Amino acid sequence: MGKKLYINTTINGEAVEFLCEPRQSLLEIFRDHLGMTGTKEGCNDGNCGACNVIIDGVLMNSCLIFAVEAQDRKIVTIEGLASPQGLHPLQQKFLEHASLQCGICTPGFLVAAKALLDQNPDPTEHEVRHWLAGNLCRCTGYDKIVRAVLDAANVAPNTETSLQSSN
Amino acid sequence: MATVWIPPQMQNLTGGREQVSVEGATVREIIESLEVVHSGIRERLCKGDRLKPTIAVFVDSEVSPLGLRQKVSSESEINFLPAMSGG
Amino acid sequence: MAATSNSENGNGNGKYKVIGTRPIRHDGLDKVTGRAVYGIDQNLPGMLYGQTLRSPHPHARIRSIDTTKAEALEGVRAVVTADDFSPAGDDEVISLVEGVFRLTHMRSNILAKDKVLYQGHSVAAVAATNIHIAEEALRLIEVDYEILPYVEDVHEAMREDAPLLHDDLTTEDFGEDTGTKSNIASHTQFKIGDLEKGFGESDVIIEHEFKTASVHQGYIESHNATAEWKTDGQLTVWTSTQGAFGVQKQTAGILGIPVSKVKVVPMEIGGGFGGKIPVYLAPQAALLSKKSGRPVKIIMTRADVFKSTGPTPATYVKVKIGADKTGKFLAAEANFAFAAGAFPGSPVWAGAMCVFSCYSFPNALVDGYDVVLNKPRSAAYRAPGATPVILATETIVDEIAEKLGVDPIEIRLLNAAQEGVRRVDGVVYPVIGCRETLEQAKAHEHYRTPLNGPNQGRGIATGFWVNAGLKSSATAHVNEDGTVNLVEGSTDIGGSRASIAMQFAEVLGLPAEAINPSVGDTSSVGYTELTGGSRVTFATGWAAYEAAQEVKRKMMAKAAMYWEAPEEEVRFEDGIFLHATDADKKLSFKELAGHLKDLGGAVVGSGTVDPDYGSGGSFTTCMADVEVDPDTGKVTILRFTMIQDAGTAIHPSYVEGQMQGGSVQGIGWALNEEYFYSEGRMQNASFLDYRIPTCFDVPMVDTVIVEVPHPGHPFGVRGVGEASIAPPPAAIAIAIYNAVGVRLRELPMRPDRVLAACLEKLAASH
Numbered sequence A: 001m002g003k004k005l006y007i008n009t010t011i012n013g014e015a016v017e018f019l020c021e022p023r024q025s026l027l028e029i030f031r032d033h034l035g036m037t038g039t040k041e042g043c044n045d046g047n048c049g050a051c052n053v054i055i056d057g058v059l060m061n062s063c064l065i066f067a068v069e070a071q072d073r074k075i076v077t078i079e080g081l082a083s084p085q086g087l088h089p090l091q092q093k094f095l096e097h098a099s100l101q102c103g104i105c106t107p108g109f110l111v112a113a114k115a116l117l118d119q120n121p122d123p124t125e126h127e128v129r130h131w132l133a134g135n136l137c138r139c140t141g142y143d144k145i146v147r148a149v150l151d152a153a154n155v156a157p158n159t160e161t162s163l164q165s166s167n
Numbered sequence B: 001m002a003t004v005w006i007p008p009q010m011q012n013l014t015g016g017r018e019q020v021s022v023e024g025a026t027v028r029e030i031i032e033s034l035e036v037v038h039s040g041i042r043e044r045l046c047k048g049d050r051l052k053p054t055i056a057v058f059v060d061s062e063v064s065p066l067g068l069r070q071k072v073s074s075e076s077e078i079n080f081l082p083a084m085s086g087g
Numbered sequence C: 001m002a003a004t005s006n007s008e009n010g011n012g013n014g015k016y017k018v019i020g021t022r023p024i025r026h027d028g029l030d031k032v033t034g035r036a037v038y039g040i041d042q043n044l045p046g047m048l049y050g051q052t053l054r055s056p057h058p059h060a061r062i063r064s065i066d067t068t069k070a071e072a073l074e075g076v077r078a079v080v081t082a083d084d085f086s087p088a089g090d091d092e093v094i095s096l097v098e099g100v101f102r103l104t105h106m107r108s109n110i111l112a113k114d115k116v117l118y119q120g121h122s123v124a125a126v127a128a129t130n131i132h133i134a135e136e137a138l139r140l141i142e143v144d145y146e147i148l149p150y151v152e153d154v155h156e157a158m159r160e161d162a163p164l165l166h167d168d169l170t171t172e173d174f175g176e177d178t179g180t181k182s183n184i185a186s187h188t189q190f191k192i193g194d195l196e197k198g199f200g201e202s203d204v205i206i207e208h209e210f211k212t213a214s215v216h217q218g219y220i221e222s223h224n225a226t227a228e229w230k231t232d233g234q235l236t237v238w239t240s241t242q243g244a245f246g247v248q249k250q251t252a253g254i255l256g257i258p259v260s261k262v263k264v265v266p267m268e269i270g271g272g273f274g275g276k277i278p279v280y281l282a283p284q285a286a287l288l289s290k291k292s293g294r295p296v297k298i299i300m301t302r303a304d305v306f307k308s309t310g311p312t313p314a315t316y317v318k319v320k321i322g323a324d325k326t327g328k329f330l331a332a333e334a335n336f337a338f339a340a341g342a343f344p345g346s347p348v349w350a351g352a353m354c355v356f357s358c359y360s361f362p363n364a365l366v367d368g369y370d371v372v373l374n375k376p377r378s379a380a381y382r383a384p385g386a387t388p389v390i391l392a393t394e395t396i397v398d399e400i401a402e403k404l405g406v407d408p409i410e411i412r413l414l415n416a417a418q419e420g421v422r423r424v425d426g427v428v429y430p431v432i433g434c435r436e437t438l439e440q441a442k443a444h445e446h447y448r449t450p451l452n453g454p455n456q457g458r459g460i461a462t463g464f465w466v467n468a469g470l471k472s473s474a475t476a477h478v479n480e481d482g483t484v485n486l487v488e489g490s491t492d493i494g495g496s497r498a499s500i501a502m503q504f505a506e507v508l509g510l511p512a513e514a515i516n517p518s519v520g521d522t523s524s525v526g527y528t529e530l531t532g533g534s535r536v537t538f539a540t541g542w543a544a545y546e547a548a549q550e551v552k553r554k555m556m557a558k559a560a561m562y563w564e565a566p567e568e569e570v571r572f573e574d575g576i577f578l579h580a581t582d583a584d585k586k587l588s589f590k591e592l593a594g595h596l597k598d599l600g601g602a603v604v605g606s607g608t609v610d611p612d613y614g615s616g617g618s619f620t621t622c623m624a625d626v627e628v629d630p631d632t633g634k635v636t637i638l639r640f641t642m643i644q645d646a647g648t649a650i651h652p653s654y655v656e657g658q659m660q661g662g663s664v665q666g667i668g669w670a671l672n673e674e675y676f677y678s679e680g681r682m683q684n685a686s687f688l689d690y691r692i693p694t695c696f697d698v699p700m701v702d703t704v705i706v707e708v709p710h711p712g713h714p715f716g717v718r719g720v721g722e723a724s725i726a727p728p729p730a731a732i733a734i735a736i737y738n739a740v741g742v743r744l745r746e747l748p749m750r751p752d753r754v755l756a757a758c759l760e761k762l763a764a765s766h
């Protein structure tokens, strides 16, 4: 166990500071220290995608990132998808398509899908399935998740959301 | 008289018969009537004044949550089966 | 009968206003924004973090456990072992719905007493100020083991000279203790008709052996429990569970305290599929909390989830079926053994009941054995026991059809179970929808669309699950704005708040959105059995229906009071309270609710039910198109259709969701998933090596909902949670045969097995 380190980062557009041990993952900091339990833990070893966040525009498993690596980064988590003006189109489409059953995988899928649409606004079904293959869902069989993502891609993202993603 | 299907593993008590017709207005009375003709049946099915937890009673093809207290008619068909459910 | 395909956008079925529509689920917003609080998300002030030390050996005697070094580590607040259980624990048998278990077995699965019985068996638990210190402390606990011989194969475990796991285990033969010490915990037998005669009259008889590997439920949220045991003796547990009352019963029984001292708060749950019925962590967290005086949370690691919890039993199944020239089934015989793991209780009864459940067999015999061996105690998994036995029966049915030159759907229709047919366990079917799912398959465009390529094949198979009834409770309170708060007892694992609220809303003519459903804890709602057995929409929905009836009666009395009229003069039609003679007197539910403040006490309605069950059940038929890569043996699913009798579909989207989820779990079971063991130890305890299907592995899953209403239920609901997992492995095995001409009789049908079978066939043809 080492001394705690001071980290300064940006989460969902807000400046955030925290202290952490070198061995702590970013996921642990979110969930146990910042009270941000929207990012889920499914395996803690990089194999389920439940802990997905976007760091400087890149989709990552936060269980595999040390918290110290967050220094000076811009991080988007599930808590940053909706705005006071409303849900992100992906969130709305997940609700309409009944794309969640237990919902534990949902934050990870939404964050991963957002990362996809941010760089490929009009993906094919094959591209969606390929991109989301790092996210496990045991409940839905994926049908309704894939449909929701394809459907959301057809909806113009609201300005508030695109503002957030460019943060 | 109600018809009782005797589970194959208990047919040693009924001389190999797979169906026995007996009188009774409840499952408890049915088991008592069976016990008179084929002794040993009560001990196989009951512990104290209850069915064993591993055993369920079906009356007319539905599992009864009432166990020994379940009412039966003279037309009823009764099966004793392992207790069950699902995941 | 009605049928809805997911390509049509069902918007109500004409008969009902709310039932059959697709409202957005009430808990949806919280779940898409990350606000919903799951068991793993529970945080309390002063909370400690726990971890569990587990056996590295499949079978060993514990000579001693030394915890002093761990206790001395800075930050460690408590260490517990089996010695911390109260000494006077009973050995009652308790029913957990998915099975009955002895308390001594449950207790020693929580913390091993004298022996460890499998790799992953817990021996001690630690609570510390953070998870890293807890993990370090585990490494400081010294356990002295005497290694014992182990057994990991079901047939070896059944031998007389096999190493015995339990000194006191004898074989139970339907209520009779045989007195023989053995790893065979029980024998189940069902029999109807005259088997010899049936086979004697048969023109075709086919018999084969099948094997399936253990698979895991694979819920994405690990097991977890947070416990706070206060000095007044009151214990509170927050956990992800399929049944709060079941956790209360188990935790109290294991700890030897009254159930009244245990309150269980069911958190949002990240999947269960049968695996979150038994408790693993709550008693450990409770003991740690008692010792440390602080709340303690334990989240099981994913590796421990695989090694120590809930796989299905590995199975061996032998089935023999005889038919006459027309394809009419005359006799059937099954003999199977389920590897229960370290403690008895695998779903042998269910396998025995399901193996021949889809057809009429005038003569049949089934023998099933529940066998313990040195692997984790198995747990229920979606339609427990059904999938391996249906694989056997359906594959043989396909072979008979092929041999006789009969169409595979026609042979199933010829023999399909229907009202009046006596099942092998002796009960007689009421109205069921087996035939209807087959007819939908026959009529489906999928069945008529030709395949278009070499090494492709189509398979069809039928499956069944019994569905449960059991106790459920719901309580409703009418708000002044005309909305209703509905508290019910079933953990919402896949949209059930919505399907329960919709049944409530239907009775009162309210929109689904006017109901605020929530899941109560064990102190705030009436006793409710687990979320499982495909029972929630059926039984808890029924309790909500009863609660709505009581609200309706009370609201009619309030309308009478408002109009100062006798109660007999009030009617309720289409959501409106009417005066029998004065047409001007009309109040909507909302208007009347607005007057409640002047009309005496609050309007509260409650419903409790304990419906019979056991013979209706739900049938599924599925079609799979596959392509086999002849060079590697890899099987790709090209197209998949699932057809299921839902009785009545309350919220069709979530019915489809159950069907699609069960289908893909069935596909994983068929092709990929398996526990690899070597020297008694699991070799693939991670989501990387235990590979559940990803969205890249499967196509869209088409669904057809068939509605043959359940005659006993107020809305005809049957329950749809489980039967979809039963037929996919069989359909895929048949499709592989139709693609490349080899029959696989062992799951999973991995590329190496498919390839080996293809090469063998090639060699034989030369």
Ligand code: FES
Binding pocket: A040, A041, A042, A043, A044, A045, A046, A047, A048, A049, A050, A051, A052, A061, A062, A063, A064
């Ligand atoms: S928790 Fe990070 S990938 Fe599973």
Ligand code: FES
Binding pocket: A099, A100, A101, A102, A103, A104, A105, A106, A136, A137, A138, A139, A140, C220, C270, C271
């Ligand atoms: S909805 Fe349960 S894991 Fe995806």
